[in-house]
Amino acid sequence: MNATDPATNKISKMPYVIAILFILLMIGLSELLQHSEIILPEVAAMAIAMWVYREPGWIRRPSVIFIAPTVTAAIGLIINQFQIFYPIKIVLTLMFMMLFLRLIRSNLAPAIATGLLPLAIHSEDWSFVWIVFGFTLTLMAGVVVFQLHKNLATKSMIQYKYMVIFLGISLCWLSVCWLLGYEQMAVIPPIFVVVYESLQKPMYTAKIAFKQGITLTLSAAVGVLIFMQVDSQVLAAFMDMIVVVMISRLFQARIPALYAIPLLTFIFPAEKVWSLPLVTLFASLFMFSLVLFYKYGEERTLNRKTKGSSHNSVSPS
Template identity: 30%
Template sequence: MIAQFFHNIEIILPEIAALTSGTWIYHKRDWIKHPLFVWIVPTITSAIGFSINQLQLFYAWKVLLAVVLIITILKIFQSCLAPAFATGLLPLVIDAHSWTFILVTGTLTFIVMLGVYIYGEHVDRSKFPAMQYHKILFYIFITLSWILIVLMFHKPQMAAIPPVFVALFGIVNQSTYNLNSFLRHVISLTGAAAFGTIVHTFILSWIGTTIITLPLVFIWLYIWKVKLPAAYTLPLLAIVIPKDMFNMFPISTFCAATFLLGMAWLYHKICVD
């Protein structure tokens, strides 16, 4: 509503949908282990992404640099907060140039953090292993591979689909990942992107698109028996992406999810499981 009132698209933060659903609805233990990080880490990565966007670099290489620095921050904080990738990559996608982006990110993540404290689910002190270095290298490797592929097909705008990178980070850190999960995740992400694209085509209102699509995504995930917070980001991302990405958004999401999550499945099948 605030973004609609001020007509400022940089105030729309799709990743907050993933962060909120993951912490308040699904109570993902590895995300809420340190509630303070729910505020600090995404705010830092948003500043990183914003700063990188100001550099005179080719878009695809900005994406790779952002991914490397985001992983570095997560490693420093020993955090598995996957939405940090979305807050770090979104400034590149929307070409953010206003400092309000960082301010709004910090404000909204602070509210989400307060919700985590209120729910009290973080009191579970179960230990979660930090991301291992070989997984970090694998994540960077498949990110680079994806970037080279989109450059080969002259589609640099497909380099960053933030929700897919969010989902990928969680999957790489999982102890197991099978073919059935891979297929359901690809379908879930592609469907969520399609909802956002189709609804926003006919309902140009940012608020209207949000009100209609988020319940649709919830039902869609329930049908496929998937708990995937990143999917909630996709309909909102359809609102803020550039026009040259909009019409191809579901296809871009499908391609990115198929390749990146498919590589993660192969990694688990060959190296982990």
């Protein structure tokens, strides 16, 4: 499963074909068994990121590929059982997930989405955890069999302060949704994943934020439009994936979450589906703006310290 063409350094078609077939298999099983919880949008993002893009941060430790999402899915499912205020459920889930990722020393962002999904779809069935385990184990098998993690360091630099910043940005977004009375639409799992990953980037600019926001919103709009026009979920998912590939190439955006967003239409309550593009747009504007402000502030602080240290290192003549 060669991901790139050595002559052109472009991603070849075969990894896309394999990943999309895997995604369609997931949708087909859901339709065949009449079990909507088999559809895991983040699995689509993981298939593209791991088998096509070969994102180092997602595949460097194969065992984490299935361990982290399975445990976070269990965390979300357990907390969803509690009869407490919905925004508090979300905050507790995020906190416990960050603690778990800290304990296993991992930055596997899709684990955030699998933990939030039970709250987003109000799942209370433990089969959800086993479904996550099965699909992520298959993803890991693909990475190991084709040695996609070969030559990657098993350890990477993790700045845990970004977990705290991520919690702060999430809390701000949840607070706004609660004040406006839209707390039930506060959780779009793929967006939280993009926010978390954006904080980890050494460089984050307004151009990147704009590209993320516009492509995620377009992906959501495409998903809703196709969902409303096409009866077959397999056919709808196939059309979603093809259009998202086109969006990704048009904007030159390698954002795995683009492949997850349209699949939310299959599992969200019917009354929430139509508003998915609008909520995606508002969430992107709000959360990516906060990430941008933080990263700009961080850069200014770093530059100030660098100038200060350079000034102090100059000896008086």
